Amino acid sequence: MLKALKKMFGKAEDEQPQPAPSPAVAPAQSRGADDKRPRKNKPARPASETVSDSPAPQQPRPPKAEKPRRERPAKPVDNWKLEDFVVEPAEGKTRFHDFKLAPELMHAIHDLGFPYCTPIQAGVLGYTLKGQDAIGRAQTGTGKTAAFLISIITQLLQTPPPKERYMGEPRALIIAPTRELVVQIAKDAVALTKYTKLNVMSFVGGMDFDKQLKQLESRFCDILVATPGRLLDFNQRGEVHLDMVEVMVLDEADRMLDMGFIPQVRQIIRQTPMKGDRQTLLFSATFTEDVMNLAKQWTVNPAIVEIEPENVASDTVEQHVYAVASSDKYKLLYNLITQNAWDRVMVFANRKDEVRRIEERLTRDGVSAAQMSGDVPQHKRIKVLEGFRAGHIRVLVATDVAGRGIHVDGISHVINFTLPEDPDDYVHRIGRTGRAGTSGTSISFAGEDDAFALPPIEALIGRKIQCEMPPDELLKPVPRRH
Template sequence: MLKALKKMFGKGSGEQPAPTPQGEAPAAAREGRSQPPKNDKPARDGKPRAPKANAERKPRDEQAKADKPKPEKPRRERPAKPPTPASTWKLEDFVVEPQEGKTRFHDFPLAPELMHALHDLGFPYCTPIQAGVLGYTLKGRDAIGRAQTGTGKTAAFLISIITQLLQTPPPKERYMGEPRALIIAPTRELVVQIAKDAAALTRYTGLNVMSFVGGMDFDKQLKQLESRFCDILVATPGRLLDFNQRGEVHLDMVEVLVLDEADRMLDMGFIPQVRQIIRQTPPKAERQTLLFSATFTDDVMNLAQQWTTNPAIVEIEPENVASETVEQHVYAVAGSDKYKLLYNLITQNNWERVMVFANRKDEVRRIEERLVRDGVSAAQMSGDVPQHKRIKVLEGFRAGHIRVLVATDVAGRGIHIDGISHVINFTLPEVPDDYVHRIGRTGRAGASGTSISFAGEDDAFALPPIEELLGRKINCEYPPAELLKPVPRRH
């Protein structure tokens, strides 16, 4: 499959280049993109960028707004956010011994401020997707990456973005609402998680990170945009278009564009919106584009061909599709007994942090309501829950105040919470890949975890395709009688 992909993009052997030695500037800071006057920036292929006819900003949709022209906002220049003091930290404090078969972050030309953040986070060695991607992107190449969930691809593109922005000074004349790096993700939870990771990695750099998602106060998000320059913007497609079409966000200064979970954006119907957004950014020869996907379907690769230039393809094939740290079980159980089984598993085993997945929003709501009624601390996560409440629920679950999080597949990707001991599939997903993403919420960062799936008369048909994807059978058993005891009535 990898050979076919490389043939599509006209590549040769595809061997990963050796990391650039520490201290060497990558590809002359993107072949000249560091020059301050933004209209004079050369393209990454060396051709000069055509100057704009008028350097003054014009509204993006003049024809649509001809009847009601919007006055141009005055330029507002404010000092950049001061970086968090690094105290007396030195690179020598971050000692990582070379190990055979492992790539250190020291092996790449990363700024001391970024290395300090990696040290704080406890990341001495790169994961395979990080080592593979950074070997190309730090030299200015576009890249397409595929790796299973929880492998560190978020840090891979954030490290690349931060390095680019630190090595290429912003133009002297700059407008508010002009991000230099743009990350588009399909769900609100994933956007919030990426922004949180970006804030941790930029802690000592002075770079500003902002996130725009639907379901939250528009004016509050607008105020943060008006308060300081935006270096890294993470957004869902719909809310980003809202800001762009109102003239609050302009994308013609984007140096790095990241599309995360492209396969899911296809599934959710976001591609028309993403196309609108990409048309507002510089041509693909003048920006770096990174695309990540859990699967390389024909549709994903066609999009990559349209939006990238000579991309490096980094495909990390796991030995097993599902993590070896997750122990998997399937209980054959009648639909009418599923709730009793769920309640008894949680209460009899005294589990403290459990995720329960169901396929439909109404199912999620009913399970959560019954658990709460029966004295189990629970909350729900689905597309019907307002964003501010979803964030509050996630924080409560992370802090241990909520024992059971019941969710649709909106929480199947992008939610990284340590200490989830069990994932329960109340209903088996119809898409086998969703099974892998669901059970990947446990057994993270080397910890062990357990997944238990309930196979009833209505969803047992979904098990064979899941087993085919995993490449092995999952032992199906009947639950012991004590796990099917009636739920005690509460007075």
């Protein structure tokens, strides 16, 4: 498959990656408060990047006086030296030391406890640090977020920003399909930039627009992480201009296709510099024909990095299936959780009403639980995730809105209360545990209503999952609470 993809993008099998110059950034023109000229007269898009549906015209930015430059103060380095980050070479492993990364970035990587690169990081960084476009296929939990963030941070540290620019002109843009994923990427970006002066911002729908606007007006934006719809809101109001974007990342491209976001993404990309004048990185859990067509439109001579394409389910996750009557599912769930010392468990169900009922019953029966679905307001979802991370919430019950992009350390078990209709969702669900080389366990309940979903899942992961009958002690009645 990898050979076919390389052929599609015109690569010879033995071609070695060539260094490419970092994308040049044209300095912004200084404009007075009364200057209402267009931002830039850009050349017409090549046919591969034009679309029939024209975006709504941008509103002109209201005239305003230039604001003084305000940068985030870098965190003191406490006399830290690269020599303090000792990682011995190991056969078959790539160290972050093997790349030319800035000391400020290496300090943050050291704080996060990442001595060696994951396979996707090692594969991608060898190309992207040279300025080359890249397409990466990797399952969630493999470290791909850090791969593109390290590349972005290196680019921005190596290329000084223009002396005059507006607050709403990001130098790096990351587009992700869900609010939870945007929040997680932004959190990782803040952790990796804490010893630099780079500012990270995130824009998502469902949260206070004016509050997000105030952060944009308070300081320069270096790295912007956003969902497509909210980014277009800011762009079309003239609050965000994308003509200085040096690096653009599309994360979970297959998910964006599934959710119908591609027309919005096209509108956004048309506001950025032309391909070739920006570095473009695209990541996807699957390389469908549609995903590769998008990649061909938006990238130039991309490196193609594919991690474990034959193994869609992680070997670090031990998988079990219990054959159980639908009427006994809740008893089985309750007993599994209460009879074991599991501190952090995710439970998945297909429908929002199922999620609500499960969470309500667990809470009533004395189990600390919270729910995550499309019915939960965004501000509450963020609080729920923080409570789950902190250990205040033992069980998070969710629909597939939380199936991708949620990285919470220490999830020991994932339980599929109902099997998903889409086999890909099964892979993403169980990917919440066993992340980045740690071990985890998934337990699926196959009842009379959803057992039909098991064969397609087994076909996707390439192996049978033995069905088990739950032991009697796991089917004991739930004790009544007074």
